[in-house]
Amino acid sequence: KNQVEQSPQSLIILEGKNCTLQCNYTVSPFSNLRWYKQDTGRGPVSLTIMTFSENTKSNGRYTATLDADTKQSSLHITASQLSDSASYICVVSVGDSWGKLQFGAGTQVVVTP
Amino acid sequence: NAGVMQNPRHLVRRRGQEARLRCSPMKGHSHVYWYRQLPEEGLKFMVYLQKENIIDESGMPKERFSAEFPKEGPSILRIQQVVRGDSAAYFCASSPDRTNYGYTFGSGTRLTVV
Numbered sequence: 001k002n003q004v005e006q007s008p009q010s011l012i013i014l015e016g017k018n019c020t021l022q023c024n025y026t027v028s029p030f031s032n033l034r035w036y037k038q039d040t041g042r043g044p045v046s047l048t049i050m051t052f053s054e055n056t057k058s059n060g061r062y063t064a065t066l067d068a069d070t071k072q073s074s075l076h077i078t079a080s081q082l083s084d085s086a087s088y089i090c091v092v093s094v095g096d097s098w099g100k101l102q103f104g105a106g107t108q109v110v111v112t113p
Numbered sequence: 114n115a116g117v118m119q120n121p122r123h124l125v126r127r128r129g130q131e132a133r134l135r136c137s138p139m140k141g142h143s144h145v146y147w148y149r150q151l152p153e154e155g156l157k158f159m160v161y162l163q164k165e166n167i168i169d170e171s172g173m174p175k176e177r178f179s180a181e182f183p184k185e186g187p188s189i190l191r192i193q194q195v196v197r198g199d200s201a202a203y204f205c206a207s208s209p210d211r212t213n214y215g216y217t218f219g220s221g222t223r224l225t226v227v
Contacts, residue, residue: 004155
């Protein structure tokens with residue numbers, strides 16, 4: 001069973017609109033949570049990293065939130081652009097000796113004109 | 114400052130052949146991680162190596178797969194006697210230390226077994 005669950009699986013939004021992606025995790029012990037953007041045919045690129053004590057972090061039009069008590073995170077994309085079309089992956093780092101990363105399956109976002 | 118370099122970008126092998134995937138980490142990074150991504154699935158951890166040492170290979174299949182990171186040269190993921198189920202994208206990442214901050218991914222190698 002995947003320890004990092006993302007929803008929705010896919011999303012179509014109009015250019016200029018906002019959207020929010022969800023991530024629930026059961027990974028324990030927890031070290032940090034990351035959101036990555038993966039363009040088709042490319043490797044994942046880090047957007048945000050949050051530790052246990054952080055509950056929000058922004059990177060331009062991307063804002064991530066973290067509720068470590070409920071083990072939930074969200075990624076909000078503001079004023080979407082065509083270049084935001086990609087897979088967005090929630091990744092949780094296990095708080096053991098080297099911080100193994102557990103990946104969600106991703107949310108495929110398509111921004112249409 | 115070049116990022117994580119993987120080659121080849123695309124690799125086609127016939128069933129039973131060997132596949133060798135190469136990964137050169139970012140300058141200053143001595144920790145390398147290999148992941149496999151099947152269509153419509155998330156990345157799955159395979160192996161974590163530091164120079165000349167395998168730190169964690171809990172995600173590696175027991176047979177046909179091996180990895181190394183020699184003192185000189187790139188890290189190599191080797192798949193012997195490939196089967197159709199090995200078709201996937203294989204990503205390498207590197208980091209400067211064990212804390213995995215500064216984690217950077219390569220663009221991947223897409224292996225197709227025909």
